[in-house]
Amino acid sequence: MTSSDLAGRTALVTGAAQGLGAGMASALASAGAAVAVADINDELGKQVVEDLRASGARAEFVHLDVREDGQWADAVSAVVETLGGLDIVVNNAGIEVTELLVDLDPAAATELLSINVLGTALGIKHAFRAMRPGGAAGSGGSIVNIASVAATIAFPGISIYSASKSGIDRLTRVAAAESGKLGYGVRVNSIYPGLTPTAMGNKLAVETASLGLFDSPEAAAGAVAELTPLGRLGQIDDMADAVVFLSSDAAKFITGAGLPVDGGMGM
Structure with a gap:
């Protein structure tokens, strides 16, 4: 039986300065991975890194606005150089806007979609470029995208957020198909966290x-x-444990999947 031991691997987690992202970074580090904490909040992100280092983990902070293609390229290059590779990317960064459809604000909706959907797509792009044969890391790996139970149920007040998380579900499946067809050696999965x-x-x-x-x-x-x-x-560790599982050899024959971590809410 294979395990969830991630010793010798390097992970990059976006939106990792707080909340679910910080918990996922901690869980990956506890499983043995070196972790890059990526966020736009430098102060909180660097504190997460200090906490990880205090627990004995190898960790670095990288400033990253996930909407910016150039920042993704710089962040991945920095992670490969400072931590020695890239095996796991967790596309967690996202925002939520609560509003009724009758009051939809186009500017707020555009910002949400650019962070949640475009940000995830760019994360996939640069993970593929680094992990595929001939890439800067070049040893394959795992991408875990963070969708939401909102992608599977109709919960009022979060229409655009729900749409964005449904988009992440589709991105995950198309990315898994492309990786397999093109021989990238990268598994691509997502989780659907509950509230x-x-x-x-x-x-x-x-x-x-x-x-x-x-x-x-x-x-x-x-x-x-x-x-x-x-x-x-849900609790943060419920979501973090699922990310560790999908990042590990215990999930070595799983790709293109969406794993509900919602206590059954979306079934």
Whole structure:
């Protein structure tokens, strides 16, 4: 039986300065990987790196706005140079906008789509270029994209966010097909996290209540728990463990898959 040991591998996690991304970076480091923490928030990102180093991990911070093609190229080059390779890319960076369709703000929607969808697509692009034969790392690897249970259910107030996460699902599957057809040796999968009480998750509860969709933020969270067969919200380590699994040899024959990590909410 293969394990989830990632010793000797290097991972880059976007949006890793806080929340799910920080938890995923920590879990990958605990599994033995060297980790590049990528984010636009330099202060918080560097603190995550210090925490990882204090636990004995090899870690570096790279500033990265995932919408910028040139910044992706620079970040990947820096990771390969400083950490000695690139085997795992976790496309986690994303934002959420809560609004009713009748009040849709085109500027806010465009920003969300550029970060969530274009940012993920560019992450796939540069991971492929580095990991494929002849690339800067050149040993194949794993990409894990972070979608959402919102890609599988109709939850009011988050239409554009839901659309973006459905887009990530399709990107994942097309990327897996291209990698296989072209012999890149890179597996591409995604996870669908359920609602988790991070800053983003808490913001969603507050804002859906403010729109009148629920009586209170607590009622919003309670409604999600009631829709979840396991009867609770997700936790950061639930999502992080799934990322480690998909990044490891335990998932060596899995590609093009979307793994629900939502307590059954989206089934």
